[in-house]
Amino acid sequence: MPDPAIGPQPRAAGYPFDYDVVIAGAGPAGLMLAAEVQAGGASVILFERLTEIAPILKAGTLTRPGIEALYRRGLLPALRRAQAAKEWSGSFLATRRPDGTSALPRFAGHFAAISLNAEMLDESDPDLAGLCPPDLVVLVHQKQVEALLAEHAAALGVPVRRGVAVTGFEQDAEGVTVTTGRGPIRCGWLVGCDGGRSTVRKLAGFDFPGTAPEITAYHAVADIAGGADLEIGWHASTTGVYVNDPPRRRITTIAFDGAPADRDTPATAAELQASIRYVTGADVTVTGITSLTRFTDNTRQATTYRRGRVLLAGDAAHVHPPFGGQGLNLSLGDAMNLGWKLAATARGTAPEGLLDTYPAERHPIGAWVLDWTRAQIALMRPDRHARALREVVGDLARTVDGATYFAKKISGVGQRYQLPGDHPLVGASTPDYELADGSRIADHLHDGRALLLDPSGTRQDLAVPYRDRLRTVTTAPVDGEAPAALLVRPDGYVAWAGEPDRDTLDQALRTWLGAP
Structure with a gap:
C-alpha cells in the first residue's frame, strides 16, 4: 500500500496504456492539470507544440481562486519571488496599509475600464476582512506562472514533450489512441488544454457556440514618441477605450471597428500605431516593440467539457476577452477541479459519476466569466446609449456598496460550487484556518x-x-x-x-x- 505520508504514487506506464492520461497543451491549464493527475496517482504525459514558453505579455493578475490553488500546492513562496522580480509591482504593493487592514491593493482593478478605488471597499465584509497568506500575491505575469508550474510538474516527474503536437486521435470504449508528431500513444483519457483554437476540441466535435467579435484590441509594451499628452490610466474616447501606463511602457487600445480581417497574421508596430491614433486621437509614433498581442472579444464556450474519454480545460473549453486576467485564473480552476477526479477515475478508486461533476461544477463558472466580459464590452461601446449607461455604472462603482460588489466579483472571493450538504461552508473554498500548532x-x-x-x-x-x-x-x-x-x-x-x-x-x- 502507498505510504500514507505521501499519498498515492503514480502508476507505471504499461499495458493496456502507455499512460493513463495524455494532455495536449502546456499552458497554465495543461501544466497544472498534469501536476494534479500525477499527484493523484495516475500516469500522465504532456505534449506541447511550442518549443518554449511564449515570451509575449499576457495576463498579469491572479485572482483569489487562482492564488489559492497554487498556495494549496506549496507554491506561494515561488509566487512571491515571481512577484518581487517584477520591477513595477513594488509601487502597487506599497499602497497596502502598514497595519494590514486592507485585503486588496488600493487599486482594486477595473470593470469595463472604470477603475475601482479600494479606499471605497467595505472592509468589514467577511470576504475582504483580514489579511491571509494568499493576499500577499496578486501581480504575477502568466509567463511567470507557466514557468513555476513547469518546475512544479517536473519536480513531480511529469514528462513534458515540447515541440510535439497532438494531431489526431481515435477513442473507443476502452481508451484513446492519440496521434502525435512522434508517433501514436495509447491512453485511457485525453484532455485538450491546447488553447482557444483547440485541435482536440475540433476533432472531438464539441459544440462551441457564443458571440462574434466586435472589437480589435492591442496590448503592448512599446516605446512611443509623441504620447506625452496621453492621459494615464483607463479612458473612454469617441472611438473606443484605452489604458496608458508610461512607467511600464504599456498601452492597450480597444477599438470598436470589428474583428481583424486576418487573425492569423502576427500584429505589427504599424497596426499598433494606427490603433493608438484611432482610439486616442494622438499623433504618436511607435519606435520600438518589446511585446505585442492582438485580441478580440470572440466569446465562446463548449456546451460540455466531456465527450466520452475526451475532456477540455482552459481556453480549449472557453474563450473571451482577457480583461482582468480571468482566463488564466479560470484555467487554473479547471485544472484544480479536474485533476484529482481524473486521477481517481484512472486509478479505479473514483465513485460513480465523479468525473461528470467536473463539467457540472466548472461550466457555470465559465459561463459567468463569459457574461462578465460581455457586460464590459457593452459598457465600453462608444454609442450614446452605452456611454449614458457607463455614467450610471461609474457612479455606482464610486459608492462603498458598488466598489465592494465589483471588487469581490473580480477577485473571485465568493466563488463556490453547489454541493450536497446543509452547512454554509459546503461548496465554498475552505477558510485557511490557522491551527494551534502554527500551521494553516x-x-x-x-x-x-x-x-x-x-x-x-x-x-x-x-x-x-x-x-x-x-x-x-x-x-x-x-x-x-x-x-x-x-x-x-x-x-x-x-x-x-x-x-x-x-x-x-x-x-x-x-x-x-x-x-x-
Whole structure:
C-alpha cells in the first residue's frame, strides 16, 4: 500500500496504456492539470507544440481562486519571488496599509475600464476582512506562472514533450489512441488544454457556440514618441477605450471597428500605431516593440467539457476577452477541479459519476466569466446609449456598496460550487484556518490528498480506510468559529462540515472518495 505520508504514487506506464492520461497543451491549464493527475496517482504525459514558453505579455493578475490553488500546492513562496522580480509591482504593493487592514491593493482593478478605488471597499465584509497568506500575491505575469508550474510538474516527474503536437486521435470504449508528431500513444483519457483554437476540441466535435467579435484590441509594451499628452490610466474616447501606463511602457487600445480581417497574421508596430491614433486621437509614433498581442472579444464556450474519454480545460473549453486576467485564473480552476477526479477515475478508486461533476461544477463558472466580459464590452461601446449607461455604472462603482460588489466579483472571493450538504461552508473554498500548532489548512493540502480536520479525533476509524486518499489532522483551529469537523476535497473546497455526525461524514467520504 502507498505510504500514507505521501499519498498515492503514480502508476507505471504499461499495458493496456502507455499512460493513463495524455494532455495536449502546456499552458497554465495543461501544466497544472498534469501536476494534479500525477499527484493523484495516475500516469500522465504532456505534449506541447511550442518549443518554449511564449515570451509575449499576457495576463498579469491572479485572482483569489487562482492564488489559492497554487498556495494549496506549496507554491506561494515561488509566487512571491515571481512577484518581487517584477520591477513595477513594488509601487502597487506599497499602497497596502502598514497595519494590514486592507485585503486588496488600493487599486482594486477595473470593470469595463472604470477603475475601482479600494479606499471605497467595505472592509468589514467577511470576504475582504483580514489579511491571509494568499493576499500577499496578486501581480504575477502568466509567463511567470507557466514557468513555476513547469518546475512544479517536473519536480513531480511529469514528462513534458515540447515541440510535439497532438494531431489526431481515435477513442473507443476502452481508451484513446492519440496521434502525435512522434508517433501514436495509447491512453485511457485525453484532455485538450491546447488553447482557444483547440485541435482536440475540433476533432472531438464539441459544440462551441457564443458571440462574434466586435472589437480589435492591442496590448503592448512599446516605446512611443509623441504620447506625452496621453492621459494615464483607463479612458473612454469617441472611438473606443484605452489604458496608458508610461512607467511600464504599456498601452492597450480597444477599438470598436470589428474583428481583424486576418487573425492569423502576427500584429505589427504599424497596426499598433494606427490603433493608438484611432482610439486616442494622438499623433504618436511607435519606435520600438518589446511585446505585442492582438485580441478580440470572440466569446465562446463548449456546451460540455466531456465527450466520452475526451475532456477540455482552459481556453480549449472557453474563450473571451482577457480583461482582468480571468482566463488564466479560470484555467487554473479547471485544472484544480479536474485533476484529482481524473486521477481517481484512472486509478479505479473514483465513485460513480465523479468525473461528470467536473463539467457540472466548472461550466457555470465559465459561463459567468463569459457574461462578465460581455457586460464590459457593452459598457465600453462608444454609442450614446452605452456611454449614458457607463455614467450610471461609474457612479455606482464610486459608492462603498458598488466598489465592494465589483471588487469581490473580480477577485473571485465568493466563488463556490453547489454541493450536497446543509452547512454554509459546503461548496465554498475552505477558510485557511490557522491551527494551534502554527500551521494553516493549506499546509496540509500540498500532496493533493483530501483533508479531514477532526480535532476531537472521534472520526478516525472512518478515515483509516482512505489513508491513501485522505490526510487527517487533529490539531484544533485557533478560530473559535470554525466548525467541529471539516472534510476538504483535494481541490480545497469544503465537501462536509459540522458537528459529530458519523453518518453524514461517512456518506460524504463515499460521495467524493469512493468506497473505503
